[in-house]
Amino acid sequence: MNKSNRLWVILFIIGAVLVAGRMLISQSLIGKAYVQAVPVNADEENEDHKWTLYEQSSQTKFNEAVLEDPNQTKYLFSFSRTIGVWIAALLTIFVLSFLIRDNPLYKFAESIFIGISAAYWMVVGFWSTVVPNLFGKLSPDMVRDWAMPGLGIDERVELMYIVPLVLGLMLLWILSPKGGWISRWPTAFIIGVFCGLRLITFIHADFLSQIRNGIAPLWMVDSSGSFDFWESLRNVFLIIGVLSCLVYFFFSFEHKGIIGKTAKLGIWFMMITFGAAFGYTVMGRIALLAIRLEFLFDDWLWLIDPTGKRLEAVISMLGLF
Amino acid sequence: MKRQIPLLIAMIAGFVMIVAYFIPYTVSWGDTVIVWFDVLAAIAFVLGGGNLLKVHLKKTSDQVPGWGYSVITIVAFVIMLVIGLGKIGVNPAAKYPEFAWSGKFSEMGSPFWWLYEYVFKPLQATIFSMLAFYVASAAFRAFRAKNIEAILLLATAFIILLGRTAAGPALTGWFPDAIEGLEADKLTSYLMTVFNTAGNRAIMIGIALGTASVSLKILLGVERSYLGSGEE
Structure with a gap:
């Protein structure tokens, strides 16, 4: 075993010991999931049409219910979801381990993520789009009897939906070693629709609406009818900013003299815009990271208790609540 | 052809x-x-x-x-x-109990939901959250306040980060009334509604014009690169 692998093994053992120690200290409170059983009686007369759904619940509710009736079955400890919390925590740590450097645990988590995400979007696409919008149009009776009993009874077979079916099959042809040109037809369709759609939406929603919103009065008055200096200054800045940025994007003239100075001002406005975008990006990512750390330290290990739910659970367990 | x-x-x-x-x-x-x-x-x-x-x-x-x-x-x-495709462990829809396949593929409690909730979601969120470190690291290496443009970018990012968190009001909340407009949250709000809006507006107009022209070029057959090299 080389030095690097030895380091990883030591880190792994230290982590496992710390988690085990944490479990010993508060064995009934870390990384556990509870559910609420919700019976569904779809058909009173048929026993086969009765089942139970399990919604997320909390340990506090479970403890309260047990104190009230030790034999209750409404609130339950969920073994599968508890395993889920532990797997989620381990995978989170595996991914975060990449911050030290690339390692087998990260690669393991990454490989799972690639496989799972590809399959997830395939399943979503199949059940949300292909079944209702393709099979449902080509064979409504079959789809109604199979997966979508709520499909309208007046739905007729629409043979023109053979076109997307054929185009879809042609798209898959790209996986074949020969005849790759066949996939150009569906690709052209996708690109054509996308261009047509974007041409209209960008002109309408971005170009025209931005110009419309940019045309603002430079002389603003307040509710009492007197001159509003700050609002007027705001509009002046807005218009100067938009025009100077547009001058920067205008390359038909060399950026010299007054055009060069205006373009320079435009660059300054855009730098402020990029700075704001950068600040928001960093904040967004840090917020995501905070959520993951909160999951690890609150939901899993209970080293923090920002919402007080754990303390509540302890109190309810003691029967003091 | x-x-x-x-x-x-x-x-x-x-x-x-x-x-x-x-x-x-x-x-x-x-x-x-x-x-x-x-x-x-x-x-x-x-x-x-x-x-x-x-x-x-x-x-x-x-x-x-x-x-x-x-x-x-x-x-x-x-x-x-x-x-997911087999809807394994999914109950039928309560409205149509006689149709075994009528349930929602992502029903809470089903194996598909479990894999999404405890594998896909944490992995996705953690991978995206790691970008916080890389963005910060890249910024530390690349950003140098060497000229006015870089100073403007850095100062704006700093003010936004301060103004949109609790740190901003805590640090600048004591400013006297005469300069209360310089308090981090108010300055952030002004930067966002005026300077950021102006820059974004021009960028959006530029993008819209670019998209429209490229779309027209593709639709009219002037731009054909999406068809590939034509070797086959």
Whole structure:
């Protein structure tokens, strides 16, 4: 075993010991999931049409219910979801381990993520789009009897939906070693629709609406009818900013003299815009990271208790609540 | 044939979308084309999955270094796919109990939901959250306040980070009334509504013009790079 692998093994053992120690200290409170059983009686007369759904619940509710009736079955400890919390925590740590450097645990988590995400979007696409919008149009009776009993009874077979079916099959042809040109037809369709759609939406929603919103009065008055200096200054800045940025994007003239100075001002406005975008990006990512750390330290290990739910659970367990 | 028909398809599909916007009679044409587009987009996910399998099966069969990870990817892919497409563990919809397949594929408590909730979601969120470190690290290495542009960018980012968190008001809340406009949260608000709006507005106008011109070039067959090199 080389030095690097030895380091990883030591880190792994230290982590496992710390988690085990944490479990010993508060064995009934870390990384556990509870559910609420919700019976569904779809058909009173048929026993086969009765089942139970399990919604997320909390340990506090479970403890309260047990104190009230030790034999209750409404609130339950969920073994599968508890395993889920532990797997989620381990995978989170595996991914975060990449911050030290690339390692087998990260690669393991990454490989799972690639496989799972590809399959997830395939399943979503199949059940949300292909079944209702393709099979449902080509064979409504079959789809109604199979997966979508709520499909309208007046739905007729629409043979023109053979076109997307054929185009879809042609798209898959790209996986074949020969005849790759066949996939150009569906690709052209996708690109054509996308261009047509974007041409209209960008002109309408971005170009025209931005110009419309940019045309603002430079002389603003307040509710009492007197001159509003700050609002007027705001509009002046807005218009100067938009025009100077547009001058920067205008390359038909060399950026010299007054055009060069205006373009320079435009660059300054855009730098402020990029700075704001950068600040928001960093904040967004840090917020995501905070959520993951909160999951690890609150939901899993209970080293923090920002919402007080754990303390509540302890109190309810003691029967003091 | 191999290049002309795709050009024609792109042109017809694109112009149907444009015409549907202007002529009420043709609105349904546009709606139909959009549904076809959605179906093709969904089938493109199948293409993505198929390609993933092809690549990783080849890596596995060739036993290239790291092929074990390809096996993990394939296993994860197949398990998620079978569970999701087979609606395994999903109850029927309460309204239609006699139809076994009528339940929602992502029903809470089902194996598909479990894999999404406890594997897919944490992995996705953690991978995206790691960008916080890389953005900060890249910024530390690349950003140097050498000129006015860099100073403006850095100062704005700093003010926004301060103003949109509790730190800003805590640090600058004591400013006297005469300069209360310089308090981090108020300055952030002003920067966002005036300077940021102006810059974004110009960028959006530029993007819209660029998109419109490239779209027209593609629809009219001037831009053909999406058809590939034409070797086949």
